[in-house]
Amino acid sequence: MPTFTYKARSSSGRVVSGVLTAEHQQAALRVLEDKALFPMSVMEGGRAGSRLLPGRRRRVRLRVVATFYSQLADLLRAGVPVLRALDVLSRGGANKVLAEVVREVRDDVANGESLADSMEKHPRIFPDLHVSMVRAAERGGFLEDAFSRIAIFTGRQDELRNKLLGSIVYPAVLVMFAIIVVVFLMSFVVPQVKPILSRMELPPLTILMFAISDFIKNQGLYVLVGLAAVVVAYVPYAQSDAGRAQMDAIKLKLPMLGKIITMVAVCRFCRILGTLLHNGVPILQSLRIAQDSAGNRVLSEAIAEATDSVSKGATLAEPLAASGMFPPDIVDMVAVAEESNNLDTVLVQVADSNEARTASLIDLAVRLLEPMLLLAMAVVVLFIAMSLLIPILTMGSVAG
Numbered sequence: 001m002p003t004f005t006y007k008a009r010s011s012s013g014r015v016v017s018g019v020l021t022a023e024h025q026q027a028a029l030r031v032l033e034d035k036a037l038f039p040m041s042v043m044e045g046g047r048a049g050s051r052l053l054p055g056r057r058r059r060v061r062l063r064v065v066a067t068f069y070s071q072l073a074d075l076l077r078a079g080v081p082v083l084r085a086l087d088v089l090s091r092g093g094a095n096k097v098l099a100e101v102v103r104e105v106r107d108d109v110a111n112g113e114s115l116a117d118s119m120e121k122h123p124r125i126f127p128d129l130h131v132s133m134v135r136a137a138e139r140g141g142f143l144e145d146a147f148s149r150i151a152i153f154t155g156r157q158d159e160l161r162n163k164l165l166g167s168i169v170y171p172a173v174l175v176m177f178a179i180i181v182v183v184f185l186m187s188f189v190v191p192q193v194k195p196i197l198s199r200m201e202l203p204p205l206t207i208l209m210f211a212i213s214d215f216i217k218n219q220g221l222y223v224l225v226g227l228a229a230v231v232v233a234y235v236p237y238a239q240s241d242a243g244r245a246q247m248d249a250i251k252l253k254l255p256m257l258g259k260i261i262t263m264v265a266v267c268r269f270c271r272i273l274g275t276l277l278h279n280g281v282p283i284l285q286s287l288r289i290a291q292d293s294a295g296n297r298v299l300s301e302a303i304a305e306a307t308d309s310v311s312k313g314a315t316l317a318e319p320l321a322a323s324g325m326f327p328p329d330i331v332d333m334v335a336v337a338e339e340s341n342n343l344d345t346v347l348v349q350v351a352d353s354n355e356a357r358t359a360s361l362i363d364l365a366v367r368l369l370e371p372m373l374l375l376a377m378a379v380v381v382l383f384i385a386m387s388l389l390i391p392i393l394t395m396g397s398v399a400g
Helices: 025-034 062-077 082-090 096-110 115-120 128-140 143-197 204-239 241-253 257-278 283-292 297-311 317-323 328-340 343-399
Strands: 003-010 015-021 037-044
Touching: 003 025, 015 025, 025 037, 062 082, 062 096, 062 143, 082 096, 096 115, 115 128, 128 143, 128 257, 128 283, 143 204, 143 257, 143 343, 204 241, 204 343, 241 257, 241 297, 257 283, 257 297, 257 343, 283 297, 297 317, 317 328, 328 343
Parallel strands: none
Antiparallel strands: 003 015, 003 037
């Protein structure tokens, strides 16, 4: 059913806007008339991503969405009708934004729309992956199983994201602390000592430290402003398609982190594709959805080429191997799964096993990164200490 974006004026004179679904434009106008709204413009296209709660971001944490899917699956499995289940969950009140969205979905379903179409109006809450799985489940009659799988998938995705973020926090704190300490020493402590030591012959190490201190004290603010200007100028480019593609390519080439980022994207692709295939979504449509949900432009391009090859009758394993993005063991498992016609099960198993390996790799990288950062901090502090102590000890020996 087509979607229409409208802008209308209420009976009180307030201008409102939103998105609705109708069979044609005249039907959309009648819907607005039933709501006592005077249409100013009605155009086909758009999504109801921000129909309510203006000025607020309608994003909800993955953990909350996963809990909603799990509760909805339990209610449906217990024999509760969809409308009643949505009504119950909309009155839960655990998350106000999600409760409001669920009420909107419930109203749309009560008006005759499918559950998938109603969810599709809220892409910030329900991405295309979830909507496609729900649409296939509605056609196949396995809605509760689909919601259970979406809940498991969303929960694991949130768990992996939290693990990545949690692994980055401690090293980031160390780096920030080191920068603050070095800047403080070079800007305030060293300048206090410099007049005392400048009256004697200084070793090269101390001369270098004084030069660095003078640069930070005199030019540090300009350098900071310049870096901020570069960041501000680079942000629009980084948000463009070319900038994102370049950043994604750079991420994959980073030492140690590149392999982790690659495996995270590959695991996400395998889990999404396997889950979609298990829920009855055709393979070409599943590949297109998995391509958009991979999270990396380079991997998305490789999946797009694989989709074209599959549409021409080739196997999936061949273009994945040719891309160079997928490890050989995963490609071999995909090839065997295609021959045995259990690709959906194997892909989920591949995601499970490789996510565990990736988690171990993340732990190893963090364990190596922490002592490396501490060692770098120790070297910097030792450099400052030796630069100050050498001339002081030399002055003491001369005086003696």
